[in-house]
Amino acid sequence: MIISKQNRRVIYENLFKEGVMVAKKDFNAPKHEELDVPNLEVIKALQSLTSKGYVKTQFSWQWYYYVLTAEGVEYLREWYISTRHLIWAVSFMIRRSTGFTSLVRLSLRLTASPFVPVPLKSGLVAKVHIAHQEVIARSTAAGTMEERRTVPLASSDLNLQAWVVELLESRFWRMGPGLIIRDDPGSVGFIAAHIRSSSHRINEFKPTPEKPFVLGLPTGSSPIPTYKHLIKLVKDGKLSFQNVVTFNMDEYVGLSRGHPESYHTFMFRELFSHIDIPSSQVNILDGNVKDLIGECKKYEAKIKAYGGIELFLGGIGEDGHIAFNEPGSSLTSRTRIKTLAYDTILANARFFNNDIDAVPRMALTVGVGTVLDSREVVVVVTGQRKSLALSKAIEGGVNHLWTLSALQMHPWALIVVDEDATAELRVKTVKYFKSIERVQEEVEEAHAKLRTQGLEDGDGQVGSME
Template identity: 65%
Template sequence: MRLVIRKDYDAVSYHVAKYVLERIKEFAPTESKPFVLGLPTGSSPIGVYRNLVKFHQAGELSFRHIITFNMDEYVGLPRDHPESYHTFMWNNLFRYIDIPPENVNILDGNAVDLDLECQLYEEKIAAVGGIELFLGGIGPDGHIAFNEPGSSLSSRTRVKTLAYETIVANARFFDNDITKVPNLALTVGVGTIIDAREVCIIITGAHKALALAKCIEEGMNHMWTVSAIQVHPRGMIVCDEDATLELHVKTVNYFKSIEKVHEQLLGAHNIATQE
């Protein structure tokens, strides 16, 4: 597992977006060999999406041969609801790029049979050859997607009851009225994410420092579901300085030294930095 430390949120966002750009260019996707990309919602990836849009507008990146799978969606919200994850993705990424609508996959929280919807989602991921790169963010309690503390580390896409703390935290998006917040969601499982050939997690802010420390310095634990990335052969966390506040100094120094050697091997010009 790699830990890449950047100065702040903007630098983290640029680094991750540049990494995605380079991975796609290296893959050289075609219609018969699309690049399959897993995507999150929330505050963590917004800066990444802005940079990906800039790359697209500059002619550096096309999404014509990219297939996306989103992590989760609320149950019961209309697709055009301002807080649905359909709306989030179209407003922050899809409307600005050239991805074919049929290549966008987001769980349907209004499906008649929610369990079947989850099963079909897993089958569709398998049918396109699996996810090449899964991006993710986390909550302060270390949850990834809606895999809250206590979720199985081998879980698959499923219906998930949201914890009361999650509902309260999300009330700010629903006029601070917890009665308006959905209490169910559809989410990919931890196992679904870890099955991707590569996983990149964005962690920024002092409020997520404890979660990062639990993930990096302690063992795998279903109470901190992001810790499952420890067993991934190509797992990477990109964090800012604030998120390292709970890490031991020797841990931070170790990963910074690894990054320094990485730069020496590849050349500083090949390492994504904030422009």
Template identity: 45%
Template sequence: MEIVILEEAAELGRLAADAIVALLQHRPGAVLGLATGSSPLPVYDELVRRHEAGEVSFAQARAFTLDEYVGLPPGHPEGYRTVIEREFASRVDLPANALHTPDGAAQDIPAACAAYDAAIAAAGGIDLQILGIGTDGHIAFNEPGSSFASRTRIKTLMHQTRVDNARFFDDDLDAVPVHCLTQGLGTIMEARHVVLLATGEGKAEAVQHLVEGPVSAMWPATILQHHPHATILLDEAAAGRLTLAPYFRQSWETKPAWQGL
């Protein structure tokens, strides 16, 4: 696990975008894992800027999102397919049929979840997965207590997660769905490179557990300590509780340029 601490979210976005652009230059048909939420937005904005400058194309790429609410009507402005289309996919040349999302309106939820994992496998697996982290340490919608072996499935959202997400529903907690479909921790761990972004003091406790705590289902993101290629991008506030922060800064400043991200 590599920890990178920088001053601003925009810097983190540029660094993550560097990794995605380098991947697509090497493999134009790469498979990307896309996350919603506020943390990845600087990444998407930077990728859009580079696409508009002619530096990167997504025309041959494929993308899978992490999760989707259950019960929202198709096209709802806060449905995660709508969000990822609005914030990223519609702003670049990613073909519409190359964007895949869990079907939160499926009549047969277990079958839809199994089909989603099968589609990822059929695409060759995720080459680079963007992640955020919740204040309780969840990644995707794998809430505390989630199995490390879990696959794409339906989950009940914890009250705190719904409170955190109410800002997207005009602060109306009752409007936030109770259930979601989410890639499981086992699914996420199969991605070849995981890039997690966290910003703000509100994420500092979860980041401390992720980086320096024991691996525990109570802090689901800690499973990433076992990932062979996990990159954790933090601003100063999110890194504020890390005992080893000086060492992480030193490691980044002295990292050989040839290693990349």
């Protein structure tokens, strides 16, 4: 069947924005109920997409239900370049979710979205299934699409609404690692300190002596602006490290803890001496012990004893290494001894009065697998010298020669960069991530309205399951 380019575009744009479509099993209907397109053309276009794996089709009584797959999202980008509408559609649909059909359509769309991590999808699928059965049961009593939208929400729909709110609260918008771009290193440090590693994440966790917040920390020049903001928050009384336990990423082998260039000295000079963290809650690898392998095993065991790391704040080297996981490191590696690459030795010589011979050749480091086990990872990247590594990690595939790229496998990874670090990224990539951040603000505004509406209704919380 020949479908005009204009009609096909209307169909594809609607599918791309909504993520799901419904069509009546009526080949003779002159128009689709929602689109100004013959119903038969909608069915045929979506059957074609189904045959290619871009759409999944479900049959129910007199209706076809179509759900866009992750592969379909990639395909339809050729037709609808403004990818940000994937997120914009959620805020738009929440505003109009007054009936059960539109709410279920929103939830089906979230289930199909590649932006939603798999662990969250499993619970969502179950709730969608329950509410979807009610859609089928009640569709016989409500004839038109508009009538079905305005039927009052049922109990299962309220459960579904609560789950949607939970998804929004959990900051699920990801496609591989998220990317936030700021003008300069100072602004990057502010974002990393305020949004993730400080007042928001730690205070939200509400740590106690029995359940401390476990924080992974880096060294080097990149995190220094972040540490300065953390210190200011502590001095302003907006943050406390009294119930925070820290684990540093790495330490040189052969340097005493009191050496001016040891990472133990660096951390106390740049952060720990200025905040209210008890020294007993600071954990840094000791590269001067006799049993280095035993030191690494004890470090991993201690992390596990605390229940794992809640948030790992990191930086990278010019070759894309995270911690001291040099190019070629196993992506499943744990805390271990690592021989440093010559490029890393050259880069770190500036901390040793530019004396290459004074730079240690080995280090103890947490592994890539250790970092990926963290519940959330935030990496700070600044400067044009690291722009190639950033482009490989964001635009390339997962590659053990660029260990930062392993964050593509982490559901809660965020990379915060300055403009200089984006020098090797495609212009389209930079625009895409900036648009995602702008539209995310719309989603959060819609979420705030949803919460306000729930409070005004007198139930005390949004999407209550009580």
